[in-house]
Amino acid sequence: MEQAIPDEMFMNPKLVHELVEVAKDASLLQGVLMRTQETPNSSELVVYAPFTLFPTAVPEAIYHQALAVQTHYNVLMDKISQDVDFLQETLASTIAVDDFTARLFSIHQQILTEGRAPSIALGINRSDYMLDHRGDGTLSLKQIEINTIAASFGGLASRTPSVHRHVLNVVGRLEERRRIPDNDPAAGFSRALAKAWELYGSKSAIIIFLVEESNVNVFDQRFVENELWKRNIPTKRMQFEDIHKMGSLNHDKRLFVNDQEVAVVYFRSGYMPHNYSSEQSWDVRLMMERSLAVKCPDIGTHLAGTKKVQQVLAKPGVLERFFPDQPQIVEQIRATFAGLYTLDMGPEGDKSVEMALAAPDRFVLKPQREGGGNNIYGSEMSDVLQRLKDSPERMAYILMDKIQPIPAKNILLRRDAAPEIRDCLSELGAFGVYVRHDGDMVMNECVGHLLRTKSAEHADGGVSAGVAVLDNPLLV
Ligand code: ADP
Numbered sequence: 001m002e003q004a005i006p007d008e009m010f011m012n013p014k015l016v017h018e019l020v021e022v023a024k025d026a027s028l029l030q031g032v033l034m035r036t037q038e039t040p041n042s043s044e045l046v047v048y049a050p051f052t053l054f055p056t057a058v059p060e061a062i063y064h065q066a067l068a069v070q071t072h073y074n075v076l077m078d079k080i081s082q083d084v085d086f087l088q089e090t091l092a093s094t095i096a097v098d099d100f101t102a103r104l105f106s107i108h109q110q111i112l113t114e115g116r117a118p119s120i121a122l123g124i125n126r127s128d129y130m131l132d133h134r135g136d137g138t139l140s141l142k143q144i145e146i147n148t149i150a151a152s153f154g155g156l157a158s159r160t161p162s163v164h165r166h167v168l169n170v171v172g173r174l175e176e177r178r179r180i181p182d183n184d185p186a187a188g189f190s191r192a193l194a195k196a197w198e199l200y201g202s203k204s205a206i207i208i209f210l211v212e213e214s215n216v217n218v219f220d221q222r223f224v225e226n227e228l229w230k231r232n233i234p235t236k237r238m239q240f241e242d243i244h245k246m247g248s249l250n251h252d253k254r255l256f257v258n259d260q261e262v263a264v265v266y267f268r269s270g271y272m273p274h275n276y277s278s279e280q281s282w283d284v285r286l287m288m289e290r291s292l293a294v295k296c297p298d299i300g301t302h303l304a305g306t307k308k309v310q311q312v313l314a315k316p317g318v319l320e321r322f323f324p325d326q327p328q329i330v331e332q333i334r335a336t337f338a339g340l341y342t343l344d345m346g347p348e349g350d351k352s353v354e355m356a357l358a359a360p361d362r363f364v365l366k367p368q369r370e371g372g373g374n375n376i377y378g379s380e381m382s383d384v385l386q387r388l389k390d391s392p393e394r395m396a397y398i399l400m401d402k403i404q405p406i407p408a409k410n411i412l413l414r415r416d417a418a419p420e421i422r423d424c425l426s427e428l429g430a431f432g433v434y435v436r437h438d439g440d441m442v443m444n445e446c447v448g449h450l451l452r453t454k455s456a457e458h459a460d461g462g463v464s465a466g467v468a469v470l471d472n473p474l475l476v
């Protein structure tokens with residue numbers, strides 16, 4: 001993406017120093033906060049969430065393209081989540097070799113055999129993109145992935161526009177300041193959670209935020225919790241372990257913790273293998289899935305967000321299965337796909353391996369993992385593919401074109417790191433929410449965006465992985 005701020009500003013160390021302090025204070029004042037790694041479960045000590053000193057230029061048309069396609073991605077994820085045959089066919093090769101996906105899939109199968117059709121579905125997701133710099137000089141919106149479980153930073157992203165607007169104010173760039181779009185995903189998340197809670201229809205029932213053992217990103221979640229409390233909807237933060245101790249299903253499959261009924265379980269954990277620290281965590285996941293409580297996401301929607309599903313969706317004719325009479329929607333979604341290639345056993349997968357080995361810098365090798373830092377690039381990718389090329393283990397991965405965004409200068413502000421000028425790459429996310437009730441979509445919206453920026457030297461890694469930082473688009 002382009003640079004929003006002229007070079008001169010970076011060249012004035014005194015100004016930069018002053019601005020860094022102004023920016024940090026502004027983020028603390030706005031509540032753009034995290035707990036520290038040393039004390040992840042206490043708010044005695046907090047620190048600003050890492051962010052860029054300046055916003056990053058994003059072409060307006062591309063920003064609107066990302067927001068506009070989001071409601072279609074919502075529908076797509078929801079349809080996939082209910083398409084038993086598609087999930088089975090698509091994930092068959094993956095679950096043969098990937099234990100985590102296999103475990104999730106077995107819950108999906110178990111629920112199917114028990115035969116329950118939940119009447120309310122709630123999705124909160126984030127589709128992430130980079131702007132690919134094509135040979136003809138134009139930029140094109142390409143999806144990195146879609147997160148259908150624990151999509152984070154909607155809370156903090158609701159507060160970051162004020163920080164960058166203030167920074168631009170201080171340097172007298174009032175025109176640019178106006179081009180930072182408003183953002184309030186936290187409000188959108190809570191509206192969707194509230195809608196699902198209302199449809200569940202029990203005034204005394206609570207919403208559980210299922211959280212990790214380490215709660216560094218608690219403030220991001222608090223923004224959403226607090227919006228719910230304002231609506232008089234009670235929320236409780238719980239871990240798998242707590243629900244194991246206190247949770248149960250009653251005779252008609254209502255979920256209770258102690259004697260409190262649960263209307264909605266909102267997952268901010270459960271997306272990584274290490275979130276399931278014991279067999280009991282898996283028991284809890286199954287119990288919640290069996291229950292009448294609304295799961296955000298349910299197991300089908302979780303599986304719909306796997307990278308294997310993303311790869312299969314890019315095959316010719318597959319999107320048409322979900323939008324048979326809507327070629328414009330198919331076109332709109334497909335325009336955001338990068339090249340995605342199977343590594344299943346057989347001639348097609350062999351071709352993908354050959355292609356990657358011949359030009360390792362053009363591709364990314366991705367396992368079915370979330371949370372950043374799992375993908376494999378360059379010479380390491382070649383080593384892994386050489387080792388796995390004749391083994392079914394390669395089916396745990398997909399291959400993807402490496403997207404090539406244009407670097408822009410910025411300064412990353414992070415605790416204990418000198419604020420140096422870096423060449424940076426950005427990733428734009430669009431937040432989607434939807435609620436389905438008895439087969440009808442009663443809510444389907446794009447509720448905001450997230451821009452994250454990292455130093456170009458890092459191939460991979462999100463904010464929680466300690467690589468990317470929060471940013472804002474400045475529309476140009
Ligand atoms: P995760 O589920 O771990 O977040 P992602 O698919 O989002 O996995 O990949 C993590 C990071 O790796 C992204 O934030 C991005 O920086 C980088 N990345 C992933 N896919 C690509 C790609 N196709 N081209 C360039 N960078 C990529």
Ligand code: MG
Pocket residue numbers: 128144145371372462
């Ligand atoms: Mg990601």
